[in-house]
Amino acid sequence: MRAVAGDESQQPLIADESGDDATALPEVTRKQANRLIWLLTLSAGLSGLLFGYDSTLVSIHEDLGRPLSTFDLSAITSSTSLLALLASPLAGHFADVVGRRPVIAAACGLFIFGALFQSAATNVWTMVIGRSVVGAAVGAASAVVPLYIAEIAPADRRGQLVSVQSLFITGGQVVAYLAGWAVMGRWRWSVGFGSVPALIQAALLVGMPESPRWLVLKGRDDEAAAVFTRLGHDDCDHIVSQVKHEVQEEQLSAGGSMFKELITVPANRRALTIAAGLQALQQLSGFNSLMYFSATIFSLVGFTSPIGTSLSISVSNFVFTLLAFAIIDTVGRRRILLYSIPFMILGLASCALAFLHIDASPSDSMSPSSDASAETSSPWSLVLLFSLIFYVAAYASGLGCVPWQQSELFSLSVRSMGSGLATATNWTSNFIVGATFLPMMHALGPSVTFLVYVFICLVGYIWVWRCYPETKSLELEQVKKLLENGWGVRASERPSDLNG
Numbered sequence: 001m002r003a004v005a006g007d008e009s010q011q012p013l014i015a016d017e018s019g020d021d022a023t024a025l026p027e028v029t030r031k032q033a034n035r036l037i038w039l040l041t042l043s044a045g046l047s048g049l050l051f052g053y054d055s056t057l058v059s060i061h062e063d064l065g066r067p068l069s070t071f072d073l074s075a076i077t078s079s080t081s082l083l084a085l086l087a088s089p090l091a092g093h094f095a096d097v098v099g100r101r102p103v104i105a106a107a108c109g110l111f112i113f114g115a116l117f118q119s120a121a122t123n124v125w126t127m128v129i130g131r132s133v134v135g136a137a138v139g140a141a142s143a144v145v146p147l148y149i150a151e152i153a154p155a156d157r158r159g160q161l162v163s164v165q166s167l168f169i170t171g172g173q174v175v176a177y178l179a180g181w182a183v184m185g186r187w188r189w190s191v192g193f194g195s196v197p198a199l200i201q202a203a204l205l206v207g208m209p210e211s212p213r214w215l216v217l218k219g220r221d222d223e224a225a226a227v228f229t230r231l232g233h234d235d236c237d238h239i240v241s242q243v244k245h246e247v248q249e250e251q252l253s254a255g256g257s258m259f260k261e262l263i264t265v266p267a268n269r270r271a272l273t274i275a276a277g278l279q280a281l282q283q284l285s286g287f288n289s290l291m292y293f294s295a296t297i298f299s300l301v302g303f304t305s306p307i308g309t310s311l312s313i314s315v316s317n318f319v320f321t322l323l324a325f326a327i328i329d330t331v332g333r334r335r336i337l338l339y340s341i342p343f344m345i346l347g348l349a350s351c352a353l354a355f356l357h358i359d360a361s362p363s364d365s366m367s368p369s370s371d372a373s374a375e376t377s378s379p380w381s382l383v384l385l386f387s388l389i390f391y392v393a394a395y396a397s398g399l400g401c402v403p404w405q406q407s408e409l410f411s412l413s414v415r416s417m418g419s420g421l422a423t424a425t426n427w428t429s430n431f432i433v434g435a436t437f438l439p440m441m442h443a444l445g446p447s448v449t450f451l452v453y454v455f456i457c458l459v460g461y462i463w464v465w466r467c468y469p470e471t472k473s474l475e476l477e478q479v480k481k482l483l484e485n486g487w488g489v490r491a492s493e494r495p496s497d498l499n500g
């Protein structure tokens with residue numbers, strides 16, 4: 001357990017919220033609180049399943065009134081990420097004004113509506129509208145769900161609980177591949193199926209309490225204390241007054257405007273730089289080019305079952321997210337990234353090498369070529385497959401998961417706006433990678449394209465090493481202190497320095 005140097009007023013809060021303190025509660029109460037925290041995490045995390053499911057490419061081949069052109073396909077696929085990037089900062093704003101829970105509920109409603117609308121689409125433009133509605137839901141949920149989970153989680157399990165969302169996302173991507181396969185072209189079923197988890201979530205939302213920290217922010221202290229009690233804190237008045245004190249301090253220093261506070265207060269500005277930087281790095285390292293185009297890549301290099309091979313990418317992504325989930329609170333966020341990014345670089349570099357030996361000339365189509373089975377895979381194609389899986393494993397155990405811890409970096413009064421802006425950075429970068437991957441493959445060739453991602457990961461590694469402090473086990477209220485006088489990397493690496 002840690003305290004920030006020189007800040008005596010934080011000490012009791014740390015004791016209140018630690019896992020140790022929870023053991024002081026009667027066993028039954030502690031178990032009930034644990035169960036509730038898990039239930040809330042899983043209910044909120046269901047949005048992640050929809051995020052993963054809906055952010056995967058839909059393969060629609062007919063049935064929309066005309067054969068689909070490349071333009072139609074890109075409009076259908078990019079509408080999701082475009083709307084997600086617009087919706088996430090808005091969701092951050094509304095999560096501050098009306099609360100975290102109503103925004104999760106609104107996203108849930110949009111998921112249901114969007115899924116049904118898509119499955120009834122009669123032409124390209126109605127499909128684009130359906131995808132856009134789902135995109136807005138994905139954007140809102142991806143900004144607010146990790147924030148909600150971080151605000152209800154005990155400090156020592158926060159990393160793991162927030163990572164549940166990543167497990168759901170990557171699980172949703174596997175299910176989307178499997179569903180696409182199982183329905184074999186009956187895409188109306190696969191898009192409509194997206195409404196099922198959303199309906200389950202709608203039912204679960206009825207019993208979901210508002211984030212107690214947001215309640216304190218809005219002066220609803222009694223309600224906040226009641227939620228903290230249900231979450232297993234035994235001295236709720238104390239934690240409420242600590243969070244309140246924090247809010248008052250922040251409001252005094254910023255003079256009212258949330259955006260001004262985010263940009264002008266140095267600790268907040270650093271938090272935003274780290275959160276948005278990590279999200280940009282997650283996307284610009286190129287992972288989603290595999291998610292979206294791996295079937296195309298595999299058909300180019302002559303694999304007989306490109307879709308099956310692509311499934312191995314999404315399954316590896318899911319399996320290694322489990323690893324991140326298991327170790328994030330013990331190894332820590334920063335250390336996981338410092339250990340895993342070098343392996344990403346290695347994987348990408350050996351992909352670039354393999355491509356040098358493979359005759360892969362990209363075509364205009366985004367769909368895997370159907371006569372790929374005519375070619376035979378060379379040993380270099382196998383090297384490519386293993387390198388890609390290696391890269392995915394390294395990505396999933398670090399960069400795929402860690403940036404979603406973003407909300408812990410922000411102090412309460414700017415947390416939702418900061419998380420919204422960082423999420424918008426994720427979707428903007430996602431859009432850039434989706435739009436540039438195939439043109440880069442054409443213009444630069446596959447080897448150089450992969451070397452570009454190597455370069456981005458190298459720069460990202462150095463930046464993480466210099467600027468991203470370890471936040472594991474710190475209270476949300478403490479992280480702000482860490483960022484007050486610099487990036488806080490040294491202080492966070494030496495727990496003894498943090499014990500005032």
Ligand SMILES: O[C@H]1[C@H](O)[C@@H](O)[C@H](O)[C@@H](O)[C@H]1O
Nearest residue numbers: 166169170288291317400401
């Ligand atoms: O954390 C998730 C996860 O890594 C997904 O697999 C990826 O598709 C998303 O873009 C990312 O945000």
